[in-house]
Amino acid sequence: DQQVKQNSPSLSVQEGRISILNCDYTNSMFDYFLWYKKYPAEGPTFLISISSIKDKNEDGRFTVFLNKSAKHLSLHIVPSQPGDSAVYFCAAINFGNEKLTFGTGTRLTIIP
Amino acid sequence: DAGVIQSPRHEVTEMGQEVTLRCKPISGHDYLFWYRQTMMRGLELLIYFNNNVPIDDSGMPEDRFSAKMPNASFSTLKIQPSEPRDSAVYFCASSATSAGPQHFGDGTRLSIL
Numbered sequence: 001d002q003q004v005k006q007n008s009p010s011l012s013v014q015e016g017r018i019s020i021l022n023c024d025y026t027n028s029m030f031d032y033f034l035w036y037k038k039y040p041a042e043g044p045t046f047l048i049s050i051s052s053i054k055d056k057n058e059d060g061r062f063t064v065f066l067n068k069s070a071k072h073l074s075l076h077i078v079p080s081q082p083g084d085s086a087v088y089f090c091a092a093i094n095f096g097n098e099k100l101t102f103g104t105g106t107r108l109t110i111i112p
Numbered sequence: 113d114a115g116v117i118q119s120p121r122h123e124v125t126e127m128g129q130e131v132t133l134r135c136k137p138i139s140g141h142d143y144l145f146w147y148r149q150t151m152m153r154g155l156e157l158l159i160y161f162n163n164n165v166p167i168d169d170s171g172m173p174e175d176r177f178s179a180k181m182p183n184a185s186f187s188t189l190k191i192q193p194s195e196p197r198d199s200a201v202y203f204c205a206s207s208a209t210s211a212g213p214q215h216f217g218d219g220t221r222l223s224i225l
Binding site: 031032034036041042043044045046049089093095097098099100101102103104105 | 116143145154155157160162167168203205210211213214215216217218219
């Protein structure tokens with residue numbers, strides 16, 4: 001039962017363009033959503049988060065959008081840079097059970 | 113600042129052997145999490161601790177797996193006896209609060225032959 005889904009296993013984007021990574025969830029009880037970035041042979045690194053009471057959070061080149069009615073969130077990276085090439089994980093948490101649920105990840109490749 | 117430290121980085125051992133993975137969380141973090149990453153199932157939470165006490169071990173696959181946190185700066189994940197299907201990357205993470213961002217170690221790549 002995959003409560004957090006990333007349906008695109010991979011994405012390629014030209015350097016300088018916008019990268020859009022998508023995530024869908026099924027559990028309406030999630031309170032908080034996070035994006036993590038992972039390079040090979042390293043652990044995931046926290047990138048940006050959003051509370052379920054908001055619809056947008058921005059941090060530099062990274063913006064996360066949340067559409068609660070559609071149970072969908074997305075991460076926008078603009079402009080995309082070669083160093084953004086990594087696997088991106090969407091994650092969600094219900095404050096009641098304290099456990100993060102991760103999606104399966106999307107491998108982003110930025111083409112120079 | 114030192115991040116989460118895991119050891120060993122790589123472990124190759126034969127089926128049936130005992131395997132012990134180690135983790136040192138970030139100082140001051142009250143929560144510690146053990147995850148397993150596989151191609152088939154992605155990142156799965158195995159167990160987590162709050163203030164050294166195991167809170168939820170429902171993700172531990174079976175009795176061959178056990179985890180301890182004897183003090184605030186050290187945790188172990190043990191597999192005994194190990195099986196080839198245990199081959200995966202095991203991550204440890206810590207956080208200051210239950211909802212706060214988790215900080216991950218670089219993982220232990222475990223191969224059971």
